[in-house]
Amino acid sequence: MKVTETSLKGCYVIEPLFFKDNRGCFLLEYNKKEFQEKTGFDGDFVLGNQSTSQYGVVRGLHLQRGEFAQAKLVRVVKGKILDVAVDARKGSETFGKVFSVELSADNNKQLFVPRGFLHGFSVLEDDTIVSYKCDNYYEPAAEDGVLFDDKDLNIDWQIPVDKVTLSEKDTKLKAFNGF
Structure with a gap:
């Protein structure tokens, strides 16, 4: 697997091994030992989630606070997203900085x-399936987040604003400067 650290310390783009021939294809999605060696992450993924969404859906920006904080490994099974991470670690040299990358089945x-880190994604194709692993369990009381269209973060979600679909909960999130 190829591992590239992003402009945000500790946040990585992972390019797994992929083999294709006349029979089909094979993807080595995750190898704990190699992942730990290349990223320094020594946790265990304990939760797996999958969502299916249509074009224009924006999920995020979310995180879990305190002892329920989560690291995530995100991939697209079908379709395409713009995946976004925001460093929300107070005192970090990249606090408030944004990184985005297109993830796709292709x-x-x-x-x-x-x-x-805050995390979210915008869905760039209908019927997109996103799968992600978390290193901690979900706790509703520890959930927090920031508005997707926060002016200070100025994220280009690659979706026209009039085409964005949000959950009711995501419309009530706060601004980053009050986070």
Whole structure:
């Protein structure tokens, strides 16, 4: 696997091994030993989630606080997304900085989002399936987040604003400067 650290310390783009021939294809999605050697992440993924969404859906920006913080390894099974990470670790040299990358079933890239980061994605194709592993269990009381269209973060979600679909919960999130 090829591992490239992004402009946000501890956040990595992962390009797994992919083999294709006349029979079909094979993707080595995750190898714990190699992943730990290349990223320094020594946790265990304990939760797996999958969502299916239509074009224009924006999910995020979310995180879990305190002892329920989560690192995530995100991949697309079908379709395409713009995956976004924001460093929300107070005192970090990249605090408030944004990184985004297109993840798709075609490019097989994954994004490793460490604990303390806000995470979200916009769906760029209908019927997109996103799968991600988390290193901690979900706790509703620890959930927090920032508005997707926060002016300070100025994220280009690659979706026209009039085409964005949000959950009711995501419309009530706060601004980053009050986070």
